[in-house]
Each structure stands twice: as structure tokens, then as C-alpha cells.
Amino acid sequence: MTPVAADIKERLFNIRELPTIPVLHNRILKLMDGGNYSLDDLSNLIERDQVLSGKVLKLVNSPFYGLYSRVASVGKAIVLIGSNPVRGIILSTSLFDIADEKLPGLWDHSYCCSVVSGFLANRFNMKDIGEIMTAALLHDIGKVLIRKQLPEESAEIDKTVQSRGISVMDAEKMIINVTHDAVGSWIAGQWNFPPIINDIIAYHHKPGLCGTYPKEAAIVHLSDIIVKGIGVSASMDRAVPLFDEQGWKNLALPEDELMDILSEVLDIIEAEPAFSQYLSKEKR
């Protein structure tokens, strides 16, 4: 593989132009980093931001948590989902605001992957379910950065995906010679994400190569394939990613359980109104 051209690298990783985390979000993250905070302090800060509060409440009321009554208080939501998913929502919000314009549907795809990864992580009795869900929410963050920093090349990537019927990942390789998993891992490093989240982002297309968190990365890889297969994906990014055989082997999932799992996943996806547009006949 030829090296990434110097000007692409410079523009992509130009730290001065990186999306910044809003002041309020930074305050919330700092409060959480300190570890010594009250639930009231945290929920009061989150409630000041309507978008953030909305996303926290949407997640807690998602079918994954299977709650019988609707949660309307941010404080109660934090108790139920834990602080790590809240952190993921904060970190993704500033970048995904850009993504919604440039890659419509990417937030829905990421949110759907997060919910499905949570279900699978539960199925595999994983201990870091919150972290896996957060990483799934952020797995395509590199695509957002590429679109923000390299608008002309991104247009070229979209054109190539359309005309050649290839995946975004292959088009990225052709046009800019760097792919969104590597770019995502780089920004995760810049923003000091915990290693588990960084590794899942870096290896979500090749979980079999992940040394420390192979099963966690394979869960997000499988979710990505299932969610795209069902059709919850960004409009310019419909292709199901290349399947990683080693990652699948690491999951040690009996093949005859796929039917039950996919059926449950579809129940979960259909119960979330945000995803109905991807499943409705009109959209198809």
C-alpha cells in the first residue's frame, strides 16, 4: 500500500481544525472524569443541553433496556444506563451534528449498532456492556472526520461508491489511501477514549486482528453487518462490510442460533420508532 499523501494527512489530522467539544460537554466530561460527583450535579448539567438530554432519554427508552414505563428524568436515566453510555453520547454529539448534514442516516445507523451490540454483549455475557455500546455508537466516527476535513475527496468517495458499487471502506482506500477505522482510532486517541473503545473503533472491520479486545470488537463487527443487512444505514453507505472470518470464530457462536438472534434483533429494531423509516415499504 502506498503511503498516505502528506497533504491528505495534514488536512485530515490538522489538530487546529478538529471539531471541538462544546464547553458544557467538556464540563460534564471533566466532572465524570473526577469520579467524585453527585447524580444531581451530573443530571443538572446534562439537562442544560436539550439535545443531550433528548439523546440520553432516547437511549434509556430504547427497546434494548426493555423498560415497562417511560423514563422522563435524566437522573433516573443515568442510574439505569450507567455513566459510560452517557459519555459516549456526549463525545459523539458534537461530531454527529456535522454527520447528520454530510452523511444523513449515520447517526441512526450508529445508534442502531449500539443497541444491537448491547443485546449481543448481553447474549455473550460480556462484562463491559456499556463500553461496547459506547464504542458501537462511535465506530464510524472516522467517516465523520473524513467528511469534515476532506470535503472534496469525500464527494469523490461517494461518487466512487455509487458508480462502482463498492463499500465506503474500499473507496476510502482508493481515493485517500486511509480508512475510517484508522482515522477513528486516531481521534479516539486525541480525545483520550479508554483503550477498549479505541480498540473496538480501530478493529471493527478486522476484529480477528484485535489483540486485547477481540470478542468485543467482533460483537460490533457483527452488529454492523446485521444492521446494514437489515437496512438501517446512511443513504450513501448501504453496502454490508466485508465479513471477518477470524472475528466470527472468536465469538464461538453456534450457527444454528443465528435465526433466534436475528429474530430478536429485528424485534428490538422494529420497536424503536426512529428506525421505522428504514424498514417501511415506502423507503424501500
Place this chain on the structure above:
Amino acid sequence: MQRVSIDEVRPAMVLAVTIKDNNGNILFLKGVELTDRHTVLLNNRDIRKVVVEGRPVKREENEIEKLHKEIDERFVTASPNSIVLKIRDIIKDLLT
């Protein structure tokens, strides 16, 4: 197999996938022959769809064909590995 809504369930349809409630407790095992009583219980539990053996509910052929084609196209880039093909075919069955 076919995924059908509770309204479409008729006696003698056979469950192809075990039904669980929101907490993961098993309600009915796969292989069970459904009766009107099952339908009432499923409605009470707010379960909207179940997967049954065969394809007992008739659907619009054109719609099925169109959707299958779309799903095939999405999977072209995913490699012809047997697991991927299985995932693709299950999704086709479940969505139609």
C-alpha cells in the same frame, strides 16, 4: 420460515423461534403448535410478531422479489462466506 404479525397467526401454525418476554424469560418454545389461546397470551404480553415454520401467509410476490433483490445487492460487498450467506437469507426470510 416466515415472520408474521399476531393478527396473522392462525391455529396450527408452528413456532420456528422460541418466544421470550422483555426480561428474556421463555414464554413458548419453538416447535409449539399455536392455538387461539396462545394468541390471547401473546397479545397480553404485547408481543407483536412471531416466526413460524413454512410460509403460511401469502404476500405480494412483486414486493418480496423487490426486497430480496435489494438485500442481495447490499450483501454483494460482504464476501460469499457461508455464514454471511446464512445471515443474508435469514434476513430475507424475516423481512418478507
